[in-house]
Amino acid sequence: MKPTLLILAAGMASRYGSMKQVDGFGPNGETIIDYSIYDAIKAGFGKVSFIIREEFADNFKAIFEPKLKGRIETDYVFQSFDLKPFGIDKTIERAKPWGTAHAVLAARNQINEPFCVINADDFYGYDSFEKMAKFLTTEVKDDTYSLIGYQIDRTLSDYGSVSRGVCKVNDEGNMVEINERTEVYFKEDGSVAYKDTTGEHDLPSDTRVSMNFWGFTPAVFKQSEEMFRTFVDANENNPKSEFFIPLVADELIKAGTASFKVIPTGSKWFGVTYKEDKPIVQKSISDLVANGTYPANLWD
Template identity: 45%
Template sequence: MRSNSHAIDRMSKTTLVVLAAGMGSRYGGLKQIDPIGPNGEIILELSVYDAIQAGFDRVVFIIKKEIEADFKEAIGNKLAAHVEVEYVFQDLHHLPKDYEVPAGRVKPWGTAHALWCCKEVLDGPFAVINADDYYGQSCFKDLYAFLNNEAKSHHYGMVGYLLRNTITENGSVARGQCVVKDGKLVNVVERTRIEKRNDKIEYYLDDEWHTLPEDTLVSMNMWAFTPDIIEEIEHRFDAFMADAVPANPLKSEMYIPNVVGELLREEAADVVMMSSRDKWYGVTYQEDKEGVKAGIRSLIDQGRYPQPLWK
């Protein structure tokens, strides 16, 4: 299910796919379009601006159909004047086969399913980011270079962040701990509860707290893929619907790192690990908002972004 802003020649485009269908349950609202910058800028605007500066010339937004009008009014129509924009709708009933959706299910099927929904609009290498994370500028240059010079079938890339640059002071976060060997990603271990405790960063597992080094590389869902990843997602959907969904019919989700992890264990793909030293900003909780505003204001004051952002 998709909506074209206008006809496009995809073969000549470097595409950024933006995961924007989540509603931000912990945050308590549609944080993807919540103004953060001093002139009402949205975090996503900064990411798209950085991507354009790096060379990206097409953006695919994955959203829910229900938020289309609000999303376009807040950001989509504005960006369409600067980059080619296309929309894909993540729909609970849009699945690889005629599966039965569990009664009472309203939650989307996860980031891997969101990416699968793009199967009709992606026929070349592309990058993937979250809508509500500020990634910094250097990573988009790295992604663009990888996509245009190195990406090929089952040869992917990922940008990892230093754990200390991705932590909130206002509660726990979930992060994918990256296991790296010889510059390649070996595995992503999901840590669902990471917090700052007693001047350390720790994660909770098996009723105990464990320390994580501050310079641990973690995944912030920033990937470089070729379209075959979508085929791999589809191939794994039967197992997901047969195993995960019956165990948790209302909330089970299929995540991109899970699919990549399976491919790595099967030695069916490899992932080049890129790293960013930039500070990550994100609004996980309402209490994070003022700190993020201050951080973005500082970047603008340093001249990293023009005012107004779009001219």
């Protein structure tokens, strides 16, 4: 059974000022999602599921259906504010849904095969999809999950500090814990550091970080549903709280329910957080087209 690619695309993209998930970055207006799907098809994925807000469905279908028809099966998962499907009989007013792990849970009735989760607005590189496809077809089990571990110095911006989920990895190559560092940056000498309340701390440049590229079996839906109910109970008066995938991973590791293999990649990650990032991403993609990694017109 071919694995499924689940794309988190329900975000409001408020910092970007527009629907960055459908903004064009390639030479013919290709979106970042286009490159992820292209790499996933090449790596052997059989279906792509978009997690979106229902009101974006027509927009997404108009953009993606014509080019993906006959290439890969497509499916749409809607993330909403309705808690009743999760057995929570209350209405909680919020500006946005409950975060990435809640988005994954929204797909629980539509995915029956091993799958991976990625962000819509992140460029991951073919190597990552190839390694994840191999893991999902040969190694994944209900107690053995994975994430792609990027080298920290291949994920930073030249334009200021970023937040990164820094992975602590044991000798077996499994994640022991993940720590969110909110201010990671290049120092003047090109080395990497982060700042917290206790000051500046150096990080080895090959430290592995999570860029939200996770591999699971459908067992994760049952494993995380009870966690979600507990989370909602604890956070119903906290409208900005979010149920993130690393929270689920952390609980599964601590409970001994599942291990997470950190799959190392040398791929360069790039993403779009702010408008200023757009020309940098366009240049990176144009270089990859120039060196033959991608065709000039992705879907011709």
